[in-house]
Amino acid sequence: xxxxxxxxxxxxxxxxxxxxxxxxxxxxxxxxxxxxxxxxxxxxxxxxxxxxxxxxxxxxxxxxxxxxxxxxxxxxxxxxxxxxxxxxxxxxxxxxxxxxxxxxxxxxxxxxxxxxxxxxxxxxxxxxxxxxxxxxxxxxxxxxxxxxxxxxxxxxxxxxxxxxxxxxxxxxxxxxxxxxxxxxxxxxxxxxxxxxxxxxxxxxxxxxxxxxxx
Ligand code: ADP
Ligand code: ZN
Numbered sequence: 001x002x003x004x005x006x007x008x009x010x011x012x013x014x015x016x017x018x019x020x021x022x023x024x025x026x027x028x029x030x031x032x033x034x035x036x037x038x039x040x041x042x043x044x045x046x047x048x049x050x051x052x053x054x055x056x057x058x059x060x061x062x063x064x065x066x067x068x069x070x071x072x073x074x075x076x077x078x079x080x081x082x083x084x085x086x087x088x089x090x091x092x093x094x095x096x097x098x099x100x101x102x103x104x105x106x107x108x109x110x111x112x113x114x115x116x117x118x119x120x121x122x123x124x125x126x127x128x129x130x131x132x133x134x135x136x137x138x139x140x141x142x143x144x145x146x147x148x149x150x151x152x153x154x155x156x157x158x159x160x161x162x163x164x165x166x167x168x169x170x171x172x173x174x175x176x177x178x179x180x181x182x183x184x185x186x187x188x189x190x191x192x193x194x195x196x197x198x199x200x201x202x203x204x205x206x207x208x209x210x211x212x213x214x
Pocket of ligand 2: 129130131132133134149150151152153154
């Protein structure tokens, strides 16, 4: 079963994807994570996208479609979770074609319902474990007092270069202009399911599970 998690930056797509990986053996495909990996390993592509990402703009469709295509060649596990992809109508069309080529399809597009104030608050308070990717929040889930990740014990925490107010404003506008039309697109295809995204992590997860088990 392949699904898309759709929602603005800070909606909690990554957090929910990680739970689905643990609980359902699904495979998370986050183009944001793939691009950040390309940057930190210093590939030519990574260098090319760095400034675009830090500004909060979208990288080209060609690059992210290429990244996704590579991953679909591998193990399909309990299904793919597309997290942060597709972000444009061209990417959505491409995804449909790639899945078809692999003899599979999309079960659901889960639209996470949140409001903009919550997004700003979440994102400016966000940090992650540099080792395992566990997500922390200065207000709701602070880094442990002993300085060690509660999931893996590592002690280097990171904040994203684009998690500042100015980039966030651009990311939100990119979302409304280029990504939110996908809500209509998947509604028309019959895949769209809304889930409230503002509750506790486990409440949101229960909403998503209800859709996947329906
Ligand atoms: P968020 O959802 O919090 O904004 P992501 O980690 O998904 O963050 O993405 C970070 C950045 O990576 C985006 O702002 C954009 O520059 C780039 N990016 C990620 N996925 C895509 C995509 N599918 N298309 C274009 N750019 C992307
Ligand atoms: Zn960790």
